[in-house]
Amino acid sequence: MNSKTYAYLRVSTDKQDIDNQRLEILTYANKHNMKIDEFIEVEISSRKDLLKRRIGELLTKVAAGDTVIVAELSRIGRSIVEVINIVNELVKKKVRLITIKQALDIRDNGDMQTKIMITMFSLFAEIERDLISQRTKAALAAIKAGGQKLGKPKRAPRRSKLEPFPRL
Secondary structure, eight states: OOOOEEEEEEESSTTSOHHHHHHHHHHHHHHTTOOOOEEEEEEOOTTSOTTTTTHHHHHHHOOTTOEEEESOGGGTOSSHHHHHHHHHHHHHTTOEEEETTTTEEEOSSOOHHHHHHHHHHHHHHHHHHHHHHHHHHHHHHHHHHTTOOOSSOOOOOOSOTTSOOOOO
């Protein structure tokens, strides 16, 4: 049975660059004499369900002895519970998980230290997402309080959809 190595890459928006994750993973693989058999790439918010984020696909594909490489834990899950559940599923299937930024290499059923580290890194990622969301909301509230309108500008109404827009 030949084991395979999967790289999972996810970005939330088109403003983020999946190539950075790909380079990070390829650099790691090259340094450790590993060959990536398949890249699973997705551009979708972590708020979407596991199937849309292709995590379900990854969990279905992997088998005992396979390896999954991610740039960081936050790529595979949004919350602590979700990350831990995904990691536990991989461990149960005897799949090795490598997270480059956290320098985690989980090869077996996970000792207590590994479990604590996964929980802590997942917590930090969740807190970071919450802080980003709070800062964004605060900035938008400040802009709105300054009198600037938010959202897409409204166009002049038309009498019919077939009628051209009025020239300004």
